[in-house]
Amino acid sequence: MAVKMGTQKFVLQRENELRVEVGMNSALHLQLVDGTAEIFGSELPPMFWMTFPAGHKFAVFTWNGCTIEVDGVFDVAYVADETPMVSYANVHSVLEQRRRRAKDGFAAGPRCVVGGPTDHGKSSLARMLLSWAAREGWRPTFTDLDIGQGSITIPGTVSATPVEMPIHPVEGVPSNQALVYFYGHTTPSVNVNLYKALVQELTRKLDSEPASNPDLQAAGMVINTMGWVEGVGYELLLHAIETLRADTVLVLGQEKLHTMLQTALNARNPAVEVVKLHKSGGVVTRNRDYRQHTRVQKINEYFYGISQELFPHCFVANFSDFQVFRLGGGPQAPLSALPIGAKPVADPTRVVPVRFSKELLHAVLSVSFAKVPEDLLKSNVAGFIHIQDVDMERQKVTYMAPCPGPLPNQLLLAGSLVWNP
Numbered sequence: 001m002a003v004k005m006g007t008q009k010f011v012l013q014r015e016n017e018l019r020v021e022v023g024m025n026s027a028l029h030l031q032l033v034d035g036t037a038e039i040f041g042s043e044l045p046p047m048f049w050m051t052f053p054a055g056h057k058f059a060v061f062t063w064n065g066c067t068i069e070v071d072g073v074f075d076v077a078y079v080a081d082e083t084p085m086v087s088y089a090n091v092h093s094v095l096e097q098r099r100r101r102a103k104d105g106f107a108a109g110p111r112c113v114v115g116g117p118t119d120h121g122k123s124s125l126a127r128m129l130l131s132w133a134a135r136e137g138w139r140p141t142f143t144d145l146d147i148g149q150g151s152i153t154i155p156g157t158v159s160a161t162p163v164e165m166p167i168h169p170v171e172g173v174p175s176n177q178a179l180v181y182f183y184g185h186t187t188p189s190v191n192v193n194l195y196k197a198l199v200q201e202l203t204r205k206l207d208s209e210p211a212s213n214p215d216l217q218a219a220g221m222v223i224n225t226m227g228w229v230e231g232v233g234y235e236l237l238l239h240a241i242e243t244l245r246a247d248t249v250l251v252l253g254q255e256k257l258h259t260m261l262q263t264a265l266n267a268r269n270p271a272v273e274v275v276k277l278h279k280s281g282g283v284v285t286r287n288r289d290y291r292q293h294t295r296v297q298k299i300n301e302y303f304y305g306i307s308q309e310l311f312p313h314c315f316v317a318n319f320s321d322f323q324v325f326r327l328g329g330g331p332q333a334p335l336s337a338l339p340i341g342a343k344p345v346a347d348p349t350r351v352v353p354v355r356f357s358k359e360l361l362h363a364v365l366s367v368s369f370a371k372v373p374e375d376l377l378k379s380n381v382a383g384f385i386h387i388q389d390v391d392m393e394r395q396k397v398t399y400m401a402p403c404p405g406p407l408p409n410q411l412l413l414a415g416s417l418v419w420n421p
């Protein structure tokens with residue numbers, strides 16, 4: 001139930017947090033009146049009204065006490081005195097020591113995976129670790145492997161970006177320097193091997209770009225993962241940990257997952273530390289509709305900006321101006337072409353041409369940096385376009401792009417991602 005009580009004051013004692021769920025229909029304003037406070041690691045400026053959009057869920061935490069003023073409609077707002085923040089800050093201290101040691105030894109810094117089931121606060125913890133590191137002057141890499149609820153760019157992607165400043169509580173992670181690979185679906189089960197291949201490509205690219213100085217190298221990486229941790233989901237988590245050569249794995253709130261990962265990883269590499277952490281009682285469980293809503297919002301933000309401040313551009317082009325492909329699937333190899341006994345399966349990473357048709361209406365396509373179709377799998381993407389009309393008679397396509405002018409490439413990738421604004 002939405003509550004509006006005019007301006008309301010909350011007094012927080014040390015190590016308390018104010019947990020807020022903004023109402024679904026209007027924004028909420030909040031300011032720090034007294035003391036110090038932070039939102040997922042990012043400090044609040046004093047006496048400055050910040051606006052949080054409808055549906056936003058967050059916590060304002062204080063180490064030493066503070067007073068917060070809230071103005072607007074909220075579904076939930078309460079102060080909690082039990083949080084796992086001290087244990088999260090301890091993890092930060094350990095990572096900080098490793099960064100310093102790495103810098104002194106001209107070595108690579110820590111690579112820390114955050115894992116756990118859905119709605120366990122993985123993204124929030126990743127944000128805290130990155131923002132705390134940025135506050136100490138580091139520039140860690142944020143790698144986001146969560147194709148359903150990722151933070152860097154639109155859903156259906158795996159990506160990485162340097163974090164130079166504490167992450168803004170509303171605007172999130174800037175994506176202008178992001179390295180993005182397009183998977184094209186919001187669940188990994190659509191093509192598990194393609195997901196693995198893209199995680200490998202992303203890692204290869206990150207590893208191939210040597211840090212320009214010891215500080216950058218020592219800053220290390222924080223890796224956010226998907227909440228699917230059973231069966232194939234577990235296999236994908238292990239694959240990500242090993243591919244990215246993580247040395248620290250934080251497991252939020254699930255004993256079973258912690259034990260399984262510890263056993264599996266220690267058998268292969270005893271140097272990997274698997275740490276169990278409590279899930280915060282403030283993490284909000286989001287239903288299917290809300291998750292779908294945040295995915296749509298992420299695409300909307302890409303084209304229109306977080307406060308609808310951007311003006312995307314519409315273009316009409318000939319079908320022949322572009323070549324569209326899909327990764328995976330495609331016709332199976334004929335039995336006669338396979339070794340005796342082998343089963344015909346669709347190649348999960350095969351590059352398959354896609355013809356323009358009404359099926360592409362409302363599709364979100366990525367614009368690849370690949371020079372030739374064979375390189376589509378291993379190429380990152382420049383950005384995304386939205387298909388707004390497909391005119392079969394005139395062989396023309398109308399699309400929306402975030403920038404004016406021609407697209408940087410004519411090779412486009414399709415998946416199953418659609419957007420009906």
Ligand SMILES: Nc1ncnc2c1ncn2[C@@H]1O[C@H](COP(=O)(O)OP(=O)(O)OP(=O)(O)O)[C@@H](O)[C@H]1O
Nearest residue numbers: 057058059118119120121122123124149227282284
């Ligand atoms: N302490 C807290 N108080 C209030 N809200 C919180 C708190 N921690 C996290 N949240 C909110 O709860 C929601 C779920 O948290 P988060 O996205 O970090 O979980 P997750 O495990 O990454 O989810 P996913 O399953 O999508 O990967 C988010 O909207 C987040 O802002």
